[in-house]
Amino acid sequence: MGSEVWLEAPLKSRLLRIEGGRSPDLPDTPAAAGGWGVLKVSAVHRSGFRPGENKEVSDVALVDERYEVQAGDLLISRSNTPELVGSACIATSSSSRLLLSDKTLRLVVDQELADARFVNFSLSGPALRSQIENAASGSSRSMQNISQLSIERLMLPWPPIAEQRRIVGVLDAVSVEEDSIGASIAKIHAVRQGILLSSMPLDAQAVPLEGWVRFPLKVVVPSTDYGISEALVSDPQGMPVLRMNNIRDGRVDADELRYCPTSVPDRLVLRHGDVLFNRTNSIEHVGKAAMWKDDLPKATFASYLVRLNPDLRQITPEYLVEWLQHPLIRQRVKAISTVAVQQVNVNPTRLRDLEIDLPISLDEQRRIVSSLAACDDRIRCEEEELAKLRQLKTGLADDLLAGRPVGAGRS
Structure with a gap:
């Protein structure tokens, strides 16, 4: 019609x-x-x-x-x-x-x-x-x-009311599929959480598992680096700079970047495997961590973040990130946080005093991370499908609600 x-x-x-x-x-x-x-x-x-x-x-x-x-x-x-x-x-x-x-x-x-x-x-x-x-x-x-x-x-x-109901029926059918994909994503997240909790049992009161060790984080993270504090610009001049909002749960989001118009010391240029820790933010976001995977040809990080430098002979960067994202560790990080002007802060020295449990075997660390990464890959695929479906639904709704034939061009 x-x-x-x-x-x-x-x-x-x-x-x-x-x-x-x-x-x-x-x-x-x-x-x-x-x-x-x-x-x-x-x-x-x-x-x-x-x-x-x-x-x-x-x-x-x-x-x-x-x-x-x-x-x-x-x-x-x-x-x-x-x-x-x-x-x-x-x-x-x-x-x-x-x-x-x-x-x-x-x-x-x-x-x-x-x-x-x-x-x-x-x-x-x-x-x-x-x-x-x-x-x-x-x-x-x-x-x-x-x-x-x-x-x-x-x-x-x-x-007419009959046409309204027909349109609702078409859009509801898409919504059902949308809800189905959303439920699938939630289920995979739950499976991932179960794998994380069972693979990394971090009970501070219990004796470490056989083949595992427990000691302060500073034993396997001997040093940290603060990022740059220079004034940043929106125009893509100079080197891209990662900030608080670029650190998600376990991953780097390289969108909405700012740039440093001045030269950056070589030691602060990110390298593959660097672990970035969100040391200041709101209580929900402080403590988030991610590993840099050469998402851009070259980049650095702002002073709101701290780079943890793991001893690769004892711990893999991927395992360190998963440990930092573990629910119990997030709680411990919040417990050592301080609040200043509505901003929550974590002192890296206090962070490195927290005790870490980890398998002595690097292969076992990699096996745990691999199981979690498989869930992440499935979640990513489902999220891509959901994004496509929502884009389709938006276009479909625009056509139907304007009375255009579905798929007709928009002026």
Whole structure:
């Protein structure tokens, strides 16, 4: 069906009402199963409903069941960052009883005229996102708001209700495949975690396994290096510099680089096998580590990172990275961290005082790492497939929601 026969009308024309809740002052602790919680703005996301993003309501006097969220509700956030304000999703069931806040709205759709799922897909499309971003306001660019009146005035093309449901069916079929790949990735992550915990049992109270040794990390990491502290530039002048955001869980992300316009000492140029440790960041990201694998022809690293120099006769760089990413070691790293101006810091000297358990045999270290790398390869393949599917879904949604024949060129 062509878009020329679709009526364009404001969202209000297809709504019975818009409902909003309240936001009492509550601690940032999620509700236990069966308990009451108030939704945070982060619960409403274009990727789907996030029921765990809520604040527990322990005082029943604050509970107004009129604002309880039901599975199938169409929700929209009226306050968030510029990229996320106006995000919409369909609520799913939850183990907690969740309430709307004053920043999460429920759009009650007239079911004779519109399908809530069609409205949800439309609100994530480029045409509506552009309208939402233009209508949003706020004194801070980091937090924007969109009024209920502006939401009501959003203009959508409205196909007949039967066509809306057909479009939803097509997009839902892609979403099912998307969810399947996501579940597969989560399962491989769980398998990897199981391999890591069983292959590297790091119980500080137990005697090391036969063929393993335990001593301070500084025995196998005799020295460390801080990165450069020079002012960096965005233009690709000089040598690429890795920073905090380039260190992911066990890997280097060579995107969003900055550059050092001055000369860099040869000793600070990265070599294959260098282990980089994120010594300062937020509590979630401090302690992340990765091995440099010549991802670029030449690069160096910023002073936010520290390079650990392992004794290759005793430990492989790959094993060192896996040890640093082990959940128990991440906890120990956080325990020795200090906080300064909302930034968490780890002193490399204190890090090197932590005890490490490792197999004496380098071949055994390599075997453990190889098992984990096999999981990483599978995860990477699944993530690539998921990215392709999402790109296909975006193009498909753009065509369907604009009434274009699927695959038609866009002007």
